[in-house]
Amino acid sequence: xxxxxxxxxxxxxxxxxxxxxxxxxxxxxxxxxxxxxxxxxxxxxxxxxxxxxxxxxxxxxxxxxxxxxxxxxxxxxxxxxxxxxxxxxxxxxxxxxxxxxxxxxxxxxxxxxxxxxxxxxxxxxxxxxxxxxxxxxxxxxxxxxxxxxxxxxxxxxxxxxxxxxxxxxxxxxxxxxxxxxxxxxxxxxxxxxxxxxxxxxxxxxxxx
Amino acid sequence: xxxxxxxxxxxxxxxxxxxxxxxxxxxxxxxxxxxxxxxxxxxxxxxxxxxxxxxxxxxxxxxxxxxxxxxxxxxxxxxxxxxxxxxxxxxxxxxxxxxxxxxxxxxxxxxxxxxxxxxxxxxxxxxxxxxxxxxxxxxxxxxxxxxxxxxxxxxxxxxxxxxxxxxxxxxxxxxxxxxxxxxxxxxxxxxxxxxxxxxxxxxxxxxxxxxxxxxxxxxxxxxxxxxxxxxxxxxxxxxxxxx
Numbered sequence: 222x223x224x225x226x227x228x229x230x231x232x233x234x235x236x237x238x239x240x241x242x243x244x245x246x247x248x249x250x251x252x253x254x255x256x257x258x259x260x261x262x263x264x265x266x267x268x269x270x271x272x273x274x275x276x277x278x279x280x281x282x283x284x285x286x287x288x289x290x291x292x293x294x295x296x297x298x299x300x301x302x303x304x305x306x307x308x309x310x311x312x313x314x315x316x317x318x319x320x321x322x323x324x325x326x327x328x329x330x331x332x333x334x335x336x337x338x339x340x341x342x343x344x345x346x347x348x349x350x351x352x353x354x355x356x357x358x359x360x361x362x363x364x365x366x367x368x369x370x371x372x373x374x375x376x377x378x379x380x381x382x383x384x385x386x387x388x389x390x391x392x393x394x395x396x397x398x399x400x401x402x403x404x405x406x407x408x409x410x411x412x413x414x415x416x417x418x419x420x421x422x423x424x425x426x427x428x429x
Numbered sequence: 430x431x432x433x434x435x436x437x438x439x440x441x442x443x444x445x446x447x448x449x450x451x452x453x454x455x456x457x458x459x460x461x462x463x464x465x466x467x468x469x470x471x472x473x474x475x476x477x478x479x480x481x482x483x484x485x486x487x488x489x490x491x492x493x494x495x496x497x498x499x500x501x502x503x504x505x506x507x508x509x510x511x512x513x514x515x516x517x518x519x520x521x522x523x524x525x526x527x528x529x530x531x532x533x534x535x536x537x538x539x540x541x542x543x544x545x546x547x548x549x550x551x552x553x554x555x556x557x558x559x560x561x562x563x564x565x566x567x568x569x570x571x572x573x574x575x576x577x578x579x580x581x582x583x584x585x586x587x588x589x590x591x592x593x594x595x596x597x598x599x600x601x602x603x604x605x606x607x608x609x610x611x612x613x614x615x616x617x618x619x620x621x622x623x624x625x626x627x628x629x630x631x632x633x634x635x636x637x638x639x640x641x642x643x644x645x646x647x648x649x650x651x652x653x654x655x656x657x658x659x660x661x662x663x664x665x666x667x668x669x670x671x672x
Contacts, residue, residue, distance in 0.1 A: 258589070273590050
């Protein structure tokens with residue numbers, strides 16, 4: 222049997238998880254608002270085309286959220302299409318296959334440009350989970366890339382240690398700005414500089 | 430209602446909580462049902478009290494809000510003599526074939542030189558713009574009431590991307606006068622206002638608590654559990670000491 226103090230710590234842990242969850246929601250809502258705001262100044266080629274999509278997932282036991290995401294639909298300005306070309310996706314993973322890769326044991330924020338929005342809906346799953354698919358290549362060790370020149374498709378992903386982010390200024394500098402720079406065609410070395418804290422090396426070694 | 434929410438005397442606010450509910454069909458149906466009425470209730474709960482305060486006080490709030498998004502320069506510096514707030518006021522377009530429009534709030538400010546300034550305010554909570562060109566219609570027909578230079582259009586939403594899409598879709602008919610304001614910015618302003626000696630500080634406190642309870646907040650970083658456990662240890666010690 223556990224002591225009264227240990228039992229109290231259970232309540233404390235749940236309260237703590239609740240507080241962390243609120244910060245995760247605030248972080249994702251803020252990046253969802255910053256992206257359209259900063260888009261027009263950092264890339265002239267793309268524009269937002271619809272409402273931000275939300276998807277989330279519980280951990281296997283169903284007790285707490287393991288992943289929470291926002292996907293912002295965008296398309297090239299010059300195309301006359303109404304549907305999105307890509308989605309800029311922000312996925313926070315705190316436990317499970319969203320963080321399970323060698324040498325990592327901390328919560329991550331995944332920032333990706335994908336053909337589909339992140340979805341955890343059974344049967345329609347499309348999310349960042351490890352191990353990554355085999356066809357992936359790595360740029361600078363920190364940008365996972367799926368390029369298909371035949372269909373002019375370029376999907377990418379970089380990840381940050383969630384708790385390295387401290388405030389909205391960090392969200393602008395380390396999350397939104399690099400994603401828009403990559404969208405505008407910047408090199409990885411410029412969009413995701415070496416010295417940045419919180420960068421996750423998806424593969425060891427530089428390959429610029 | 431704001432006092433009841435602040436003092437934990439009601440749980441009615443839970444119907445407005447902006448929490449993701451996963452992807453289950455059940456939760457989606459629930460969300461659709463509650464979206465219908467919540468926006469008008471929130472508009473009234475949050476901004477209704479501004480209808481009861483002197484014009485200079487209400488003007489101070491709108492100026493500060495626009496300051497937060499860098500748009501206060503378009504407002505006159507002097508206080509208005511009068512502010513008329515019309516909730517869900519209907520605007521009937523000159524073209525009779527077009528049905529009337531109903532912005533959530535019209536704030537008509539009348540200044541000593543008889544100049545009038547109009548804020549057209551549309552608020553969103555979880556529902557989407559309906560019809561898709563709702564903002565364009567509001568601006569186009571709102572300008573039948575007043576000239577372009579004496580009006581601003583405010584879009585307040587948890588996520589402002591719909592407003593950005595509206596601007597991109599029509600080549601910015603607003604010419605920079607559609608102001609996109611996330612609810613988190615409104616809350617940041619209220620957090621500041623509640624610390625002041627302003628007439629609005631009590632209102633700001635109540636609305637700040639309400640917005641916090643329904644899930645509006647800005648990212649301020651993560652804290653380790655140590656702080657929480659330190660607090661807990663202190664409290665345990667006090668309880669033990671008493672016994």
